[in-house]
Amino acid sequence: MHFKFNNEKPIYLQMIEQLELDIVSGRLPPGSQLPTIRELASQAKININTVARALAELEELNLITTKRTNGKFVTNNQKRIIKCREKLAETTTHEYLKTMQSLGFNTKELLKYLKERS
Amino acid sequence: MSLLQYHHVSKRFGNTTVLDNINLEIPTGKIIGLLGPNGAGKSTLIKLANTLLTPTTGNITFQNQPLGVASKTEIAYLPERTYLDKTRTIRQTLDFFQNFYHNFDRAKAERLLDDLDLQLDTQILHMSKGMQEKLQLILVLSRHVKLYILDEPLGGIDPAARDYILDTILTNFDEGASVLISTHLIADIEKLLDEVIFLQNGKIILQDDADHLRAQTQTSIDEIFRKEFKNAR
Numbered sequence: 001m002h003f004k005f006n007n008e009k010p011i012y013l014q015m016i017e018q019l020e021l022d023i024v025s026g027r028l029p030p031g032s033q034l035p036t037i038r039e040l041a042s043q044a045k046i047n048i049n050t051v052a053r054a055l056a057e058l059e060e061l062n063l064i065t066t067k068r069t070n071g072k073f074v075t076n077n078q079k080r081i082i083k084c085r086e087k088l089a090e091t092t093t094h095e096y097l098k099t100m101q102s103l104g105f106n107t108k109e110l111l112k113y114l115k116e117r118s
Numbered sequence: 119m120s121l122l123q124y125h126h127v128s129k130r131f132g133n134t135t136v137l138d139n140i141n142l143e144i145p146t147g148k149i150i151g152l153l154g155p156n157g158a159g160k161s162t163l164i165k166l167a168n169t170l171l172t173p174t175t176g177n178i179t180f181q182n183q184p185l186g187v188a189s190k191t192e193i194a195y196l197p198e199r200t201y202l203d204k205t206r207t208i209r210q211t212l213d214f215f216q217n218f219y220h221n222f223d224r225a226k227a228e229r230l231l232d233d234l235d236l237q238l239d240t241q242i243l244h245m246s247k248g249m250q251e252k253l254q255l256i257l258v259l260s261r262h263v264k265l266y267i268l269d270e271p272l273g274g275i276d277p278a279a280r281d282y283i284l285d286t287i288l289t290n291f292d293e294g295a296s297v298l299i300s301t302h303l304i305a306d307i308e309k310l311l312d313e314v315i316f317l318q319n320g321k322i323i324l325q326d327d328a329d330h331l332r333a334q335t336q337t338s339i340d341e342i343f344r345k346e347f348k349n350a351r
Contacts, residue, residue, distance in 0.1 A: 007338030010329035042289050046309050047149050
């Protein structure tokens, strides 16, 4: 897995966002096992406590579960994954709209612009 | 429980106060950055924990015991300047460490050296400066201890070697142990840190969780540092 971080935002939040994206896009399919905390820390080049914090939060969000057999797995709950996808779509759209508005696009122009390019 | 505790520690050299009433606890199981401009007192703070210096007033404890045999056994220290005898070969240096520290894991050291393609019969003075720094780091991280104290591990090292050093630190310290890293090269290291301590003119002006600071200020530790110390240099 590949991770990229900037230093301006809490690292654990960026870790959460990137794992959410991996889950929603299917790079981490439902039911699949996640690498261990140590492996993730080593791949992401961040420290173990930060990874543990991110995973704890994802577990709180029911996107991953811990199994007795000592591993963490992506949820099998499709509804939960779809909900996460909607959340990510909304955030992205909101940011995009904000930028386009600051460039002076009104809704009509924006729709035309999108249509021409999709 | 915290590992290392400073209680009202001051250090003066003649009339110069280098550390001024330091109260500090180094927690268990964390990577902590000791950050401050040159001359802030970082190395002095570290040398006190390794009993290379003694406090003028106040005292330091390791796991609530006075510093001594136990703390020397359980703290692995990477000094800012090399202390290795450069006329020795790597193999002789490994022998020395093995004799000196019962918690030195020779097999681990040899494995890490092998990754660097270093020949054990090379004399240290024939190695590049960067390689010498890597060797020292490997020696320190190959000890099984509770606290690793690294004084400027990135000093005088090119960016490619920096990645190696950071990666080696991250993947090689004992589970549950703590790492205290002093540096002024914050941008390179801040992703690794759980906590940061800002030291200025011999005083601790801030100790906080790194991600908490980022969330609060919406900016990097490096940026906070630059603002905080703009007038200090």
